[in-house]
Amino acid sequence: MRIRLADPRAGYLAYRAEIDAAIARVLEKGQYLFGPEVDAFEEEFARFVGAESVVSTGNGTDAIELALRALDIGPDDLVITTSNTAVATVAAIELAGASALLVDVEERTLTISPEHLERTLRAYKGRSLRAVIPVHLYGHPADVPAILEIIHGHGVVLIEDCAQAHGASINGRQVGTWGAAAAFSFYPTKNLGALGDGGAVVTNDGALAARLRELRIYGWKERYVSERPGMNTRLDSVQAAILRVKLRHLEAENARRVEIAECYDKSLRDLDLTLPALLPDCRHVFHQYVVRTSSRDALREHLRKKGVDAGVLYPIPIHQQPAYRGRIETASKLPVTERAARELLCLPVHPWLRDEEVEEIASAVRGFFSR
16 A cells, blocks of 8 residues: 555545544534634643734635735735745735745754845835734744844834644744734645634734634625625535544644654665754644655655655746746746745655555665665
8 A cells, every 4th residue: 555645535534433423413403604613722722832812714715815915915006925935925926916925944943034125125125014924834933033033113014924834933922823823724634624614813802803704705794695705605514513622632633643753764864865954842733744865856756656645836936937937926936936846755654654655665765875
């Protein structure tokens, strides 16, 4: 049998009785949108993250768009982010009517470079720079303390993209609590994944939370009366119930991811590979275990032949993709982003891997470099 890069089915089977009971509870009550399951999940996830409010959405892309709309960021505004991310980050910016401005990333973590951010703020002074969206990539936090210091006084708000970083933290403070708002995705392969789609906006601003709740359903304060143009984005009750079950196990699953990553670190550290960085005072939750090598494609094919699925997140930076090439703005050249896209490879790190499978994967990688 192949060793999968991700295995949502195994996550369901591990908690099958709990999940089946949660689904049955929703079906028996007959309230499939909003209601007690959604309210309970929002409250429980807020406690987990350490935030005042969680406003659930239909998916992570909607969460970013909703946050931008609630902060009145739209046409003629620029939002700074990175190019080595899921296209959803930029798609959401454009769905809100704003324009993305792409900057390069740090060599170690491949998250947004504070140095490049600061340079961009100086170069674009006088332009309508309204927000920066750092992506906590692969489970490692971006350097948000540095980002906050840099943007202070520039009229730029911080919106965190936490789609890959449920439970990651800096100095003991979880990602999702540092900015004006944060967006999470509950896509099935995420560290906290539904068995369908889902997302959420997290904020410590009560007034912003109220606005988010209005905007997520047509701008309604009163049913059928739109106070402002809104959207339709809802986490359904079945997914909320499933997420409540899975949230109870998230800390244990993240700990298992870290354990697997430590095994890889120990086994692969003497190879001609760049292993994942772990910066001081940061908790990495290893949504992906990403290695870098100039022999990426050959290594991936070698692993495929050995029965190991390895992935590339993301093979083409957004600014080089057909839909965006030539029309999306980059603040400067993006050499680190482009080189990383040619070199990076994700090894399986999901919590359902058995110890012997982790050893098999590491052995297969070592076998490639010993040929």
